[in-house]
Amino acid sequence: MSELATFTIENYKRADLIKISGRLDSSNASKLEDLLTTVLDEGQKNLVIELSELDYLSSAGIRYLVGTLKECRKRGGDLRIASPSARVDEVLRMAGLKSLFATYGDTTAAIGSF
Amino acid sequence: MAEEVFKLQLATDEAFTNIVEHAYGGQAPHDHVELLCWSEGGFFIIELHDHGRGFDPSQIPPHLPLNLDNPQIGGLGLHFMRQIMDDLQYSFDPTHGNVLKMRKNLPHATSSG
Numbered sequence: 001m002s003e004l005a006t007f008t009i010e011n012y013k014r015a016d017l018i019k020i021s022g023r024l025d026s027s028n029a030s031k032l033e034d035l036l037t038t039v040l041d042e043g044q045k046n047l048v049i050e051l052s053e054l055d056y057l058s059s060a061g062i063r064y065l066v067g068t069l070k071e072c073r074k075r076g077g078d079l080r081i082a083s084p085s086a087r088v089d090e091v092l093r094m095a096g097l098k099s100l101f102a103t104y105g106d107t108t109a110a111i112g113s114f
Numbered sequence: 115m116a117e118e119v120f121k122l123q124l125a126t127d128e129a130f131t132n133i134v135e136h137a138y139g140g141q142a143p144h145d146h147v148e149l150l151c152w153s154e155g156g157f158f159i160i161e162l163h164d165h166g167r168g169f170d171p172s173q174i175p176p177h178l179p180l181n182l183d184n185p186q187i188g189g190l191g192l193h194f195m196r197q198i199m200d201d202l203q204y205s206f207d208p209t210h211g212n213v214l215k216m217r218k219n220l221p222h223a224t225s226s227g
Contacts, residue, residue, distance in 0.1 A: 026131045056120070058127050059190035087120055094197050095190055 004028050005054070005061075007035050014114040015046035015080075017107055021053035024061035032061060036068040045077025048110040052083040057091045069101065078102065082110035115222075122158065122218060125198040126151075128191035129162050129214055137166025137212060148210070157200070158220040165211035170204040171195070 005022040016039055024032060039047065049065065051057075069079040080102045084092065092098050104110035130147060138145050148163040174192055195202060199216040207213050 025127060026134075056124075058124060058131070059194060060131065062190060087117075090117075091124070091194075094194060 005032070007032065009035075009039070012111050015048050015111050016044045017048045017050060017082075017111060019050040019053070021055075023056040024054060025056065025058040026060035029058075029060040029064055033064045033067075036064060040068070040071055040075070045072050045075040046114045047072060047077070047079045048082050048104075048107060048114075049079060050082045050107050050110075051088045052085055054085055054088050057088050059095070062091070062095055062097065066097070066100070078114070080104060080110050080113060082107045118218075118220065121198045122160065125195045125216060125218075126160055126162075128194050129160070129216065132169065132191055133162060133164045133166060133212075137164050137169055139166070153220070156219060156221045157217045160199075160216045160218075162214045163207075163210040163212065168204075168206060168212050169214070171202045171214070172204065 005020055005024040005028050008019045010017040010019075018035070018039070020032065036047075047068065065079070072079045081092075082104050083106055084103060089098075092101065102113065104113060126149070130149070133147050134140060145165060148161075150161045150163075152159055171192055174189065176193075176196075195216060198218070200219050201217050203215045203217075205213045205215070
């Protein structure tokens with residue numbers, strides 16, 4: 001069993017980089033919601049979510065990613081995904097979300113895309 | 115095999131979350147959920163029992179493709195359960211309450227219990 005999710009934020013000129021690692025499910029997805037709400041409230045509208053070390057993602061986590069994507073676009077920004085792990089990529093595919101999120105192979109490309 | 119275990123875990127997680135959030139309304143600390151799993155005839159079977167509000171997945175329409183104008187996020191957990199498992203059966207039993215039985219064809223799952 002992997003660890004519960006941990007979140008780190010790095011601020012770049014073009015976007016905030018949020019790295020989520022571990023396990024994101026219904027028991028801790030509200031922490032992601034709190035974090036993303038704070039970031040948006042601080043005025044950031046461009047987000048890169050780095051998911052290379054996220055081992056597990058359920059619908060509860062996806063709910064907040066989609067909600068935040070919607071908020072970012074409403075503000076003229078975007079939420080883009082960098083280097084999703086194979087499992088996360090498969091979960092996004094099963095959800096039919098691969099076309100909804102712009103996805104990049106690494107964080108440099110994702111941040112540079114803004 | 116690890117990927118199959120991951121998907122079975124996701125289907126179980128989603129079924130359990132649906133029970134906590136919908137059958138028990140997210141606020142029933144004294145209620146409980148029983149989880150059983152076993153292999154039988156080439157299938158891996160996961161069964162969940164609860165005593166909350168009934169939930170028959172066959173009454174829920176298929177999940178539509180997500181888009182931002184119509185994010186059918188509420189049904190995403192059931193969508194995963196349907197995608198991962200070969201079939202879902204709901205029944206009500208006076209002893210066990212709501213019974214959700216999910217089967218996955220997994221020919222190399224030979225042990226049981």
